[in-house]
Amino acid sequence: MTDIGDRLARVLDDAVPEPPHELDLTAIRASATRHGHRKRLLAAALAAAAVAAVMIGVPLAAHQLRTPQQPGSSGLAVPPPPAMFRASEFRMAAPPGIVIGPVLMPRATCTPRQISAIAATRRTDGGVLGVIRLVGAVVNHRYGVAERCTLPIARGPSALLGADGRPLRVPLSGGDRTSPPANPRPDIALGEGNAIWGFAWLGSWCGAPARAIEIPLDHPRHASLRAPLRGPQPGCEPASGASTLIDGIPGEPGEPVQPPRPDYASLRLTAQIEPGTTSGQLAPINLTLRTIGSAPVTLDPCPAYAGRDDATARSGGFGDPISSGYLPCTKHAAVIRPGRPLHWTIPATSLVQTPGTGAIPGTTVYVQLGIAGVPQLHLQTTVLR
C-alpha cells in the first residue's frame, strides 16, 4: 500500500465508529433457515411435481406444498420478521419505568420529502403485526457522524390506504390502555430521525388490499405521510371478528413496538414470593399468567415483563428495577388456554443488594411487576436480617 493509502487507511480507521451493538443472532439464523427451508420446499415441490407428472398428476404436488410447518413443542412457531426488519420489533415492551437520559439537542425538522418511510407486516394469530420504519434525511455532519432531521411525528398510524390512496374502512383503535407498553426514550429515536412505529391489523378483512399506511405529521403545512405497505394482510375470515387497526408505540430500530392484543385484557398475572427475604437477596419470583376468558390467548406479540422494588435502606428509601425480560415465547408463541396457565420464574435481583445500602431488617419490600395489557401486580415481603 502506498503512503497515501496508509494515510487514508488510518484516517478511515479513526473516522468509522465502532458498531453500536451486536447483530441479532436469532434473526440471522431464523432468516437463514427460512431461505434454506424455501429452497428445500421448492426442491421437494419440484420432485413431487415430476413424480406427479408420471404417476398420479398434479394433486400430489399440491399436497406437498400444503404440508404445514410443524409447530414447536412450546407453542406456535413465530414467523420470521420481514426483510429489513428485526424479530425484536415484532414484540411488546413492558410498561414504563423511571427513565432518565440525555437531553435531546434541537435539529432541523424533516419535511415529508425528507422522510423515507416503509412498512412491513408478518402474520400472527387472527391478523398481522406491522412495523413502520421512518428515517429522516441527513442534514448535517458533526464529528464524522451524520445527523438526520427530526421526525415531526407525535402519533402512530391513523389509516390504511387502498391502491387509490383512499382510506380503507378499517377503524383505528388506540389499543388497550391497561398498563400500556413503552420504550425508554422514543423521543430520542424520533428526534434523531431514525425510528420505528408498530401497529397490528387484526380481524377479518374482505375488502381491497391495503397498499400504504398513513401517519399523521406534526407539521404546519403537511398533514400526513404515507408509507408503502408490504407483506401479508388479514384474510376474509368472518369468524375472526371485525377488522381493526391498532396503534402501537414508537421506538428505536430493534426495540419492541407492538401494541397489546385486545384479548390480552383477559390475562391475569399472579405471583409468589417468599414471605421473608434476606437483606440484599430478594428471592426469585414464581409467576403465573392465566386467562379468565373462554378462548385461548396466543402470546404474539411476545410480551416483556418488568419488575421494580421499593424498600427502606440505610441510605434512605429507594426503588430499583429488579428484573426484566420476555416471557418464554420469543421463538414459539405460547398459547394460554382456559384452565392451563403459563408458569415461569424470574430471577429477582435488586440494588437493595448493594453493599452498605441493603434494606433494613424488619422493613417491608414492595415489589411491582408489569406486563403491558395486563393489570399490574403488587407483592410484598419482609426483610428478615
Place this chain on the structure above:
Amino acid sequence: MAASEERFDGFVREASPGLLRAAWLLVGDWPAAEDLVQTAFERTWPRWGRLLDDKQRLAYLHRVLTNAFLRGQRRKWIGEIATGDLPRRAAVDETDALMLRASVVAAVRRLPPRQRAVIALRYLADLTEAQTAAAMHCSTGTVKGYSARALAALRADPAVAELFAEERKA
C-alpha cells in the same frame, strides 16, 4: 444447538464488527449497515458447510456484502438527501483531525458505488487487491483502475486536500 450453528454464531460475533464498519462506510447509517451485514450472513449460512475455513468464509462474506450493496444501489427506491453542510473549521488541532475524518468519510460517500466499495474493502477492511477483486467479481486490474480513479477523485476534492498535503509537498 448443533455444533455448526455454534461455530456460525461465534464467527458472526467475531467477524461482524469489521464488516459492520465497512458497511457503515458504504451506506452511511447503522440500520442500513446492519441490514447489509445481516443479509450477508444469511446468504452465507446455506454455504457454511462448503466453506473450508474462516478465511474462505470471510472472503465469501465480503463478496456477498459487496454484491448486496451494489445491487441495492442499482434499485434504490429512495435516495438519501446528501448535504455539503459540514462542520465549520476550527483552529484546535483535535478539531482539525475530526474535521478531516468527517470530510474523508463524506468524500468517500460521494464516490460512485464501485469506487466506494474498493475504498471500503482495500483501505478499511484491509483486503489485498486480489481479495478485493474476488469480493467484487472482477479482475485485479479493474480493482486497480477503480482504486486509482477513487484516489484521483479524492485528490481533486478540496474538502480532503489536507489528506494529500504531504504528498504534494514531496
